[in-house]
Amino acid sequence: xxxxxxxxxxxxxxxxxxxxxxxxxxxxxxxxxxxxxxxxxxxxxxxxxxxxxxxxxxxxxxxxxxxxxxxxxxxxxxxxxxxxxxxxxxxxxxxxxxxxxxxxxxxxxxxxxxxxxxxxxxxxxxxxxxxxxxxxxxxxxxxxxxxxxxxxxxxxxxxxxxxxxxxxxxxxxxxxxxxxxxxxxxxxxxxxxxxxxxxxxxxxxxxxxxxxxxxxxxxxxxxxxxxxxxxxxxxxxxxxxxxxxxxxxxxxxxxxxxxxxxxxxxxxxxxxxxxxxxxxxxxxxxxxxxxxxxxxxxxxxxxxxxxxxxxxxxxxxxxxxxxxxxxxxxxxxxxxxxxxxxxxxxxxxxxxxxxxxxxxxxxxxxxxxxxxxxxxxxxxxxxxxxxxx
Amino acid sequence: xxxxxxxxxxxxxxxxxxxxxxxxxxxxxxxxxxxxxxxxxxxxxxxxxxxxxxxxxxxxxxxxxxxxxxxxxxxxxxxxxxxxxxxxxxxxxxxxxxxxxxxxxxxxxxxxxxxxxxxxxxxxxxxxxxxxxxxxxxxxxxxxxxxxxxxxxxxxxxxxxxxxxxxxxxxxxxxxxxxxxxxxxxxxxxxxxxxxxxxxxxxxxxxxxxxxxxxxxxxxxxxxxxxxxxxxxxxxxxxxxxxxxxxxxxxxxxxxxxxxxxxxxxxxxxxxxxxxxxxxxxxxxxxxxxxxxxxxxxxxxxxxxxxxxxxxxxxxxxxxxxxxxxxxxxxxxxxxxxxxxxxxxxxxxxxxxxxxxxxxxxxxxxxxxxxxxxxxxxxxxxxxxxxxxxxxxxxxxxxxxxxxxxxxxxxxxxxxxxxxxxxxxxxxxxxxxxxxxxxxxxxxxxxxxxxxxxxxxxxxxxxxxxxxxxxxxxxxxxxxxxxxxxxxxxxxxxxxxxxxxxxxxxxxxxxxxxxxxxxxxxxxxxxxxxxxxxxxxxxxxx
Numbered sequence: 001x002x003x004x005x006x007x008x009x010x011x012x013x014x015x016x017x018x019x020x021x022x023x024x025x026x027x028x029x030x031x032x033x034x035x036x037x038x039x040x041x042x043x044x045x046x047x048x049x050x051x052x053x054x055x056x057x058x059x060x061x062x063x064x065x066x067x068x069x070x071x072x073x074x075x076x077x078x079x080x081x082x083x084x085x086x087x088x089x090x091x092x093x094x095x096x097x098x099x100x101x102x103x104x105x106x107x108x109x110x111x112x113x114x115x116x117x118x119x120x121x122x123x124x125x126x127x128x129x130x131x132x133x134x135x136x137x138x139x140x141x142x143x144x145x146x147x148x149x150x151x152x153x154x155x156x157x158x159x160x161x162x163x164x165x166x167x168x169x170x171x172x173x174x175x176x177x178x179x180x181x182x183x184x185x186x187x188x189x190x191x192x193x194x195x196x197x198x199x200x201x202x203x204x205x206x207x208x209x210x211x212x213x214x215x216x217x218x219x220x221x222x223x224x225x226x227x228x229x230x231x232x233x234x235x236x237x238x239x240x241x242x243x244x245x246x247x248x249x250x251x252x253x254x255x256x257x258x259x260x261x262x263x264x265x266x267x268x269x270x271x272x273x274x275x276x277x278x279x280x281x282x283x284x285x286x287x288x289x290x291x292x293x294x295x296x297x298x299x300x301x302x303x304x305x306x307x308x309x310x311x312x313x314x315x316x317x318x319x320x321x322x323x324x325x326x327x328x329x330x331x332x333x334x335x336x337x338x339x340x341x342x343x344x345x346x347x348x349x350x351x352x353x354x355x356x357x358x359x360x361x362x363x364x365x366x367x368x369x370x371x372x373x374x375x376x377x378x379x380x381x382x383x384x385x386x387x388x389x
Numbered sequence: 390x391x392x393x394x395x396x397x398x399x400x401x402x403x404x405x406x407x408x409x410x411x412x413x414x415x416x417x418x419x420x421x422x423x424x425x426x427x428x429x430x431x432x433x434x435x436x437x438x439x440x441x442x443x444x445x446x447x448x449x450x451x452x453x454x455x456x457x458x459x460x461x462x463x464x465x466x467x468x469x470x471x472x473x474x475x476x477x478x479x480x481x482x483x484x485x486x487x488x489x490x491x492x493x494x495x496x497x498x499x500x501x502x503x504x505x506x507x508x509x510x511x512x513x514x515x516x517x518x519x520x521x522x523x524x525x526x527x528x529x530x531x532x533x534x535x536x537x538x539x540x541x542x543x544x545x546x547x548x549x550x551x552x553x554x555x556x557x558x559x560x561x562x563x564x565x566x567x568x569x570x571x572x573x574x575x576x577x578x579x580x581x582x583x584x585x586x587x588x589x590x591x592x593x594x595x596x597x598x599x600x601x602x603x604x605x606x607x608x609x610x611x612x613x614x615x616x617x618x619x620x621x622x623x624x625x626x627x628x629x630x631x632x633x634x635x636x637x638x639x640x641x642x643x644x645x646x647x648x649x650x651x652x653x654x655x656x657x658x659x660x661x662x663x664x665x666x667x668x669x670x671x672x673x674x675x676x677x678x679x680x681x682x683x684x685x686x687x688x689x690x691x692x693x694x695x696x697x698x699x700x701x702x703x704x705x706x707x708x709x710x711x712x713x714x715x716x717x718x719x720x721x722x723x724x725x726x727x728x729x730x731x732x733x734x735x736x737x738x739x740x741x742x743x744x745x746x747x748x749x750x751x752x753x754x755x756x757x758x759x760x761x762x763x764x765x766x767x768x769x770x771x772x773x774x775x776x777x778x779x780x781x782x783x784x785x786x787x788x789x790x791x792x793x794x795x796x797x798x799x800x801x802x803x804x805x806x807x808x809x810x811x812x813x814x815x816x817x818x819x820x821x822x823x824x825x826x827x828x829x830x831x832x833x834x835x836x837x838x839x840x841x842x843x844x845x846x847x848x849x850x851x852x853x854x855x856x857x858x859x860x861x862x863x864x865x866x867x868x869x870x871x872x873x874x875x876x877x878x879x880x881x882x883x884x885x886x887x888x889x890x891x892x893x894x895x896x897x898x899x900x901x902x903x904x905x906x907x908x909x910x911x912x913x914x915x916x917x918x919x920x921x922x923x924x925x926x927x928x929x930x931x
Contacts, residue, residue: 157826181411181422181440210813211830212415236700239687241680242816244566245394245416246689248756251681251700258681258700268395268756269689275415276814276830277821282681284823285704289663291676292705330674335708335716342673343720345656349629355618358579359634359710360568361820363685363697365734366710367570367577368585369726370633373714376603377723381581381590381612382627385574387567388533388616388903389640 021087036067036078036089047091048100048129050107051169052079053218056178062169063103064129067091075099097133105135109143110192111221112164119229120222126167150195155205158280159216159226163195166223172196172215179273184209196223211276217262230259237264241361242277245269249278258282294338295330346378355382391561391773392525393691393759398424400559402521404514405441406434406456406545407531407907412813414529414565414690421527430521432514434459435531436808437837437879438872447514450874451504453808454535454795454908460544461792462500462508463515465492467551470512472519474553481778482550482785491789503792505874519552523559530567534809534906536796536896543788550785556774566690568817573688576745576760577738581612586742602741604724614902616641616895619650629656633710634677636819638666642904643860643895644888660710665819666885676707683709685731686753688760692770694748695757795908796896799876803858803910805842806877807892818883834880834887835868838913841875843867846913855914856880861891864916878911 017029021039028043035058040047051062060077067078070088075096078089090096107126115121153161170187173196177183184207188197198207216224232252240247248267252260261282265272284290333341346354356374358367367385374383397420411418418441425431425444433441434449434456442448451459467473468489478485497508504511518524526549532541542564549555549562566572578585588595596607613621619641621627630651641647651657651670659671668674682703688694703709711731718726728734732750739745747762747769758769777783799806814831815821822828836856838848848854850869855862856878865880865887873879882889894909 157829178423178426179419180415181419181426181444205830210415211826236681236698237696238681238698238700239569239689239695241569241687241820243414244569244571244690245414246569246687246691246693246695247416248695253700256701266756267695268393269691269693270416271395273416273419277816277827278416280826281821281824283825283827284662284820285679285681285701287663287823289823290679290704291662291664291668291674291707294676294706295664295671295674297672335706338673338675339713339716339720342658342675343717346629346631346658346717347721349656352612352626353628354631355613355621355627355629356631357615357618357633357635357637358574360571360574361634361680362570362574362710363680363683363731364570364573364577364688364694364738365685365731366633366714367574367579368738369711369714369728369734371578371584372603373718373723373726374631375584375599375607376605376725377718377721379606379608381608381610382618383579383612384581384615384618385571385579386615386635386640387571387575387580388614388901389906 019083019085021083021085021089023089024091030083034083036069036076036081036083036087037065039083039089040078040091045091047078048132049079050125050129050167050220051171053171053174053220056171056174056218059170059174062107062167064100064133066096066099066103068093068096100133101135102139104129104133105140105143107167108135108140110148111167112148112162118165118222119225120219124222125220153203154227155203156209156211157205157227158211158276159213159224161196161204162223162225165221166196167221168194168196169220170196171218171220172224175215175218176209179214180210180212182208182210182212185215211280212274213276213279214273217279226260230254232259240274240278242275242281247274247278249274251282257286293332294335296333296338296341297330350377350379352380352382354378354380356384358383358385360386390563390565390691391555392559392563393693393771394420394689396559396772397421397525398427400424400429400523400525402430402432402518402524404432404434404518404524404526404548406460406526406528407533407541408527408529408565409435409437409439409441409531409810410527410529410565411440413567413811415813417527417565430517432517434514436874436877437810447510447517449504449506449510449514451506453806453877454905455504455792456532456535456541457537457544457790457792458500458503459506459511460541460548461492461495461790462497462504462511463518464488464544464547464551465495465497465500466512466515467519467548468492470516470519472516473551477553478551478787481556482787483782484787484789485551488547488787488789491791495792518548518554522554523557524552524554525559525561525563526554527563527565529565531907533564533901533903535903535908536894536898536905537793538898538903539900540790540793544790546785547787547790550787555785556772556776558772561772561774564690569689570687572690572692573686573694576688576742581614584741585738586744588742599741602737616897616902616904619647622654623650625653628654629658630654631658631660632667632671633660634662634819636661636665636667636817638670639819639885639888640817640882640890641895642890642893642906644890645861646895660713661819662707663819663823675713676705677713678703678707678709682707683711683731685711686735686748692759693757694745694753694760696750696753796905797859797894797908797910799910803912804876805911805913807856807858807909807911808873808877808879809882809889809893809906810879812881812883815881815883818885822883822885834865834884834889836865836913837868837870837873837879839871839873839875839877840869842878842913843869846915848913848915853916855916856892856911857914858892858894858909858911860894863887863889863891865889878913882906
């Protein structure tokens with residue numbers, strides 16, 4: 001593509017709906033270059049799809065979205081056939097229905113059915129299609145309904161890949177290439193053995209996969225599922241805590257714990273995408289290593305009075321007395337004691353004997369408050385943070 | 390960043406220098422990737438073969454620390470071949486004549502010698518960057534973390550000014566900020582020389598404004614910067630240190646010195662989510678709530694102020710940082726710390742900070758706002774410098790820069806250059822190392838070393854080796870790969886078990902006071918010295 005052309009596509013004019021197509025007898029005006037599927041969406045007509053995923057190129061591999069176009073012999077996949085002015089399309093008739101059912105039966109014939117135990121149950125696109133299109137049980141039996149028995153790849157710490165549930169739609173492969181730009185996976189082998197594979201058919205962990213989980217997010221069936229999946233009871237919109245990109249995300253909460261993170265599609269920065277840290281890195285919030293109580297290194301003179309004092313290493317014990325330092329040991333105190341200790345000591349270090357380091361992990365409000373505290377209360381400008389590191 | 394993240398995909402030419410974007414800022418890295426797949430040009434300048442190098446049109450593999458030589462050479466090609474935007478320079482820039490003089494005195498073959506990049510490639514990159522628009526520069530710590538980091542940044546800015554590639558959509562100079570809210574911490578005045586919104590503490594007018602608002606007297610002399618703190622502590626000038634969410638024992642350069650300094654403190658207060666390596670040395674440790682347990686705002690690399698919302702109750706007996714600070718200040722009898730919510734704090738910030746003037750929780754509820762946003766009607770600023778630059782004259786400064794070598798160069802004893810990097814799976818380490826899955830993906834340090842050096846040292850892949858600099862020694866497992874060029878090794882700094890920053894050099898940039906993390910001289914020894922230890926038969930001696 002030449003540079004001029006590119007610039008033209010960059011400065012997109014608002015698209016005008018200048019192409020008219022007739023879908024199931026309805027006239028629809030759509031922008032030039034739209035696919036039949038997009039036109040149908042505009043017209044509010046449902047066309048079943050499986051390998052189609054918004055934001056990715058369409059490959060038309062699943063053959064579920066086949067439609068009839070007037071004056072054309074063959075059926076065409078709606079997801080990758082562009083509309084032409086005056087095109088007449090039929091999306092449902094008995095012949096299309098029959099074809100879709102056969103196609104679906106072929107997909108089902110080697111799918112591992114244990115929907116009740118499948119974490120994708122309820123949100124599975126294959127289930128949805130079975131309900132929409134249906135299948136003929138006798139014919140399915142004749143198709144030698146045998147589930148594959150391939151090993152499940154559990155090497156990745158965040159998600160599993162179950163090739164027995166995979167329908168070879170290729171969404172994960174396209175995601176890895178087009179969204180993540182990693183190309184860790186591709187379709188390997190031929191015919192019945194066709195499967196999603198890494199280079200050299202190694203486990204995901206050994207491959208170049210960066211574990212971003214974009215494929216997991218897009219997998220229409222239960223082939224790629226997060227480990228220990230738990231559905232949240234509510235979601236909270238917030239901002240990721242790792243890098244400066246500032247991706248918008250939704251934290252899924254169940255009880256008082258975070259069980260899921262997903263990208264915020266409306267956020268202009270990430271438009272729903274996340275990396276491995278953002279999607280799976282929230283675990284530190286519930287780490288057993290989290291500090292749970294203020295700690296003070298108390299000093300020897302107090303030690304004589306220290307009865308009932310608790311030392312760290314035995315978390316959860318309430319602290320009843322002031323604390324005392326023993327070399328290299330901390331003791332837990334309550335908040336009132338800790339605040340009193342800090343404020344009464346800091347009084348002696350006002351001015352340039354004091355220095356403070358704020359945090360690029362804290363919020364704006366906290367940074368503001370801290371510099372105000374250092375400047376107004378501690379009377380020094382010795383405040384900085386890690387911008388240089 | 391002068392531009393927005395969402396503008397990246399519309400650029401037609403990228404010049405990525407000193408940034409392993411796909412690992413450190415993956416979501417931005419993906420957008421570059423998508424744009425390049427759509428036909429955009431990509432120039433990468435990096436000693437390491439990052440993921441972006443593989444899809445780049447031109448990859449300039451220069452020696453670590455020679456960025457100025459490379460950028461000046463590119464500027465010379467642009468001037469020589471008349472690829473300048475002369476009308477832009479005339480209308481909006483100063484200092485071109487002086488710059489032209491220094492750059493034309495600079496010989497391209499000299500640049501080739503210093504950087505190790507062939508002249509042909511330098512010219513090709515310069516032509517590509519100057520002639521394709523919109524063109525955008527992305528850089529990160531690979532440019533700044535040098536003893537002449539400020540020079541590097543100016544040299545980058547010069548290229549943009551010469552070609553007029555700034556102040557338009559998808560066109561600009563974009564430093565990718567590291568931590569999630571490092572932009573916000575700077576904006577909020579957590580810096581020794583400025584109040585919020587970069588208002589100078591030396592300015593009496595501004596000081597008066599803050600004194601009136603806060604009801605106290607304020608010091609007019611700028612404070613010390615973080616990298617100077619430890620010098621001051623070591624010499625006894627600073628006696629008390631209060632750290633929030635910071636782990637200098639792991640992240641500062643030359644950590645041996647840092648630890649010694651900390652041991653001389655009379656009082657060390659650490660407020661953190663975890664008992665970090667630094668917190669273990671503290672007198673008082675205050676447990677803070679994490680980002681999921683409090684309300685507030687973060688400002689990202691494109692200056693967008695976005696909401697952080699409380700998802701769960703604080704874990705254990707922790708409290709949000711703002712609450713702890715309010716209580717300490719009030720306990721010390723200070724006025725103006727009786728906030729009940731972060732929203733109230735933002736209201737105060739807004740009144741004192743012109744660039745945040747129009748930022749209210751109500752307005753940023755959906756997708757946030759990009760500062761400068763002076764009033765509540767302002768829609769925010771997607772890209773900077775469209776009309777004028779933030780210099781007193783409003784004109785861009787083209788600054789003549791001359792190349793100086795890194796503070797520490799290799800010699801016979803320390804023949805290799807160590808450059809630090811970040812892994813895809815960890816950030817600085819305090820948080821990500823506590824996530825079991827991320828740890829499983831990359832659980833230990835990997836010293837990247839070129840097969841040529843590995844063969845010379847008779848090192849095998851995965852072998853544990855001693856990495857020795859003038860300041861200390863750490864042990865690390867090797868990973869033999871062509872990612873680093875011969876003569877250069879690379880390590881991350883995420884692991885408390887392998888404290889890479891024991892090795893790094895604390896030479897500071899004179900202006901920005903940033904340490905030279907990206908270049909230090911090291912040598913590598915096998916952990917077991919087979920030449921002195923007797924391993925059964927066959928040593929060939931006696």
